[in-house]
Amino acid sequence: MRCSLWLVPSEREHDALSCLMNFRPRHHRSKTHSSRSYPRFDPHVTLATFESSYKPKISLFLSPTTISVPVYFESMKVGNNYLSSLSIVVAKSRELMQLRDLVVEHLENNNMKDTSRSFPHMSLFYLDEKSKGDRQELGKQLERSERVRERTGRRVIEAALDCTLDGAEPEFDAMYGFEGSSIWLVDCTGGVEDWKVLEKQKLKSRRHDLRDVYLSRGEPFYSFSWPTNPVPVVTMPPSPRMGGRQPFLYGSNPLPMTPYYPPDPR
Structure with missing residues (x-):
């Protein structure tokens, strides 16, 4: 069984981000794109991914008194493979890195190994490219429509997501991050739409x-x-x-x- 531990936003932030993730570019047609393109999934930051021969419990990796963690958006990234199609790079804050280190330590204590890559990030879309450049074009449309806005200097230092264009409440017109309010244990065996949430643990407010x-x-x-x-x-x-x-x-x-x-x- 291939499992992942996700850091998931609060309910309202989850709903707002889900609105943005329902966006589809003008050229998208379900009949002409791969069936694997644009699957629906929950917004999250993957803390760790691991193989397990049994169904684990979140309590193996986290204390019930674990507190919530702030997540800050840094930039948008277009990848060169399916699972890194288009994502938001997340800041390596002290709180987030401490939580991740704790999870990895408990994995190792249970003879498991973290196999996740590109930590930390929040995926927005998974896309099989029908023709070369589809992912880049998706990123450009998100920028042109100002769904994703990056503030730049010598380097990109923060990003804001406008979720209102796709139906979110007005206060989510510039999301700079979210409060990681719960941990989900997810069975990631199979395709994205086959992923199954096995367990959820709400984190204590800071x-x-x-x-x-x-x-x-x-x-x-x-x-x-x-x-x-x-x-x-x-x-x-x-x-x-x-x-x-x-x-x-x-x-x-x-x-x-x-x-x-x-x-x-x-």
């Missing part, structure tokens, strides 16, 4: 008041990182290419406030 928050630029709020010490903050304007919203804030419980003005330095 703070009791955790929620996804989207703020318009310039909108003031109180940041309750510590409930007894509210800190007034004003959001900074994002790059014009990234739209009119800030990335969502994790671990904050913002409340409206009167405009905050920094102290006069004189």
Whole structure:
């Protein structure tokens, strides 16, 4: 049995990303493309893939007290094979790498080996190329339609996904990442549409008041990182290419406030 451990977004983020993943390019026709192209699957970041002679349990690899992990998008990548067709490269944050290292350590303790590649990434589409360049053309259409927007300097440093063009709720017009809120154990034997979810484990919130928050630029709020010490903050304007919203804030419980003005330095 070929199994994978997935880090999966919260329910609302999952639904938003699924809308984007339902996008099909103008030239797509189910009758002219391979039946393996554009299969439906759940948005996720693969933490590890391994072979097992028995049906494992998530408890072999993770504690029930494992906390949720933030995932940040860096760039879009077009691959040269089916399982790397088109994906979003994910930042190697400290939290994500620690979770992955923990999973790999437990795999090794159970005489299993991680065989996953290109960690970390989030696949958006799997595509069999009918003609050379189909995957590149798909990437170009995502960029032209601004479903994927990358902010670049000397290198690409972050990406935002607009899921609203395909039916997601308005606040998902610029997703810079998601909160990894659960772990799924998936049987990946066979084709993509044959994959089966064997078990799910919800992760504990990093703070009791955790929620996804989207703020318009310039909108003031109180940041309750510590409930007894509210800190007034004003959001900074994002790059014009990234739209009119800030990335969502994790671990904050913002409340409206009167405009905050920094102290006069004189």
